[in-house]
Amino acid sequence: MVQASLFDSAQDGEHLALTDASVSYYPDFYDKTTADTLFRILENETPWRQEQIIIAGLKRSQPRLSAWHGDANAHYTYSGLHLNPLPWSPALLRIKRDIELRIPSLLSSNFNSVLLNYYRDQQDSMGWHSDDEAELGPKPVIASLTLGCSRVFAMKHKSHKGLHYKISLVHGSLLIMSGDTQQHWLHAIAKEKEACQPRINLTFRTIFPLLAG
């Protein structure tokens, strides 16, 4: 008899039917109790910062808090912001290991870094962008874990104006973007009208230091 593995529910992932993109969603990646615990640990342990970025030549504060952790050589630059990695914490390593155990095809991505974003309430947001910096390589694989309040993850195709998509990312869910997704699509987290409790999002990434522009 084949013994059921803890991670058999990897089949729970659904592939989103999007042109020019490869996106999978695992709504129940963590059960509520585990997700609650991880939220509390990360909320308390992370040295959250509100970074200043440059958009269209103007300096402004990001409308959320963030932190960058990873291997010592995983430096990341976007919107004029140079991020030096903070070390991995046990909670971050545990989440990375859980993702790699449950979705073994991601092992070959060799995630070496994670960007954490903290959306304090419904006013915090992330503007339209692609995660397409040179150091992420040509077809970035990004594993995005949501803890806390659900927020709408919006996507729009860069050249087919009619192609757009919205998905509510729930507490404990995992979204994987790979293939041509960053080349052809933008994504964003808009402000909400309704009151919203804090949300933490973690995006595990692979930085190739030699490709940095």
Ligand SMILES: O=C(O)CCC(=O)C(=O)O
């Ligand atoms: O908060 C999210 O779900 C999206 C985060 C994101 O797009 C990013 O960190 O690049």
Ligand SMILES: [Fe+2]
């Ligand atoms: Fe992104």
